[in-house]
Amino acid sequence: MPLTFPNRSRSYDEHGHRVRFVGYDGMMEVPFFVEETALSSSGAVEARSEIGLLKAFDAARDTVLKVAAKAYARGRKKMYVLTDRDFA
Numbered sequence: 001m002p003l004t005f006p007n008r009s010r011s012y013d014e015h016g017h018r019v020r021f022v023g024y025d026g027m028m029e030v031p032f033f034v035e036e037t038a039l040s041s042s043g044a045v046e047a048r049s050e051i052g053l054l055k056a057f058d059a060a061r062d063t064v065l066k067v068a069a070k071a072y073a074r075g076r077k078k079m080y081v082l083t084d085r086d087f088a
Contacts, residue, residue: 003030003072005065010057012050018081019057023068031079032068038084063087 003023010021017036022029036048039056057064067087071080 003069005068008061010054012054014050017048019053021057021064021068023065023072025072030072032071033079033081034064035081035083038082038087 003025005021005023007022007024010019012018013020013033016033018033019039020031020033022031024030034057036053039053039060040048064082067082068080071082071086
């Protein structure tokens, strides 16, 4: 079964300075994180703040989900952290 993203929710992980979202492979939940630097390099972040990062994630959602699917296809892990290198 392919990876899907039916849940549009996302949250800010203050400890890791990143945005968390979830994908699903069948019934298995797959956690993803997008680092602050990956979102801020898109130019959509006005300030390195929770609100700014969540807005940047929302603006780049389609791209983020494509990058997440590619990372997942490379190999199964317990969680994925997407960095600016994944978006290059």
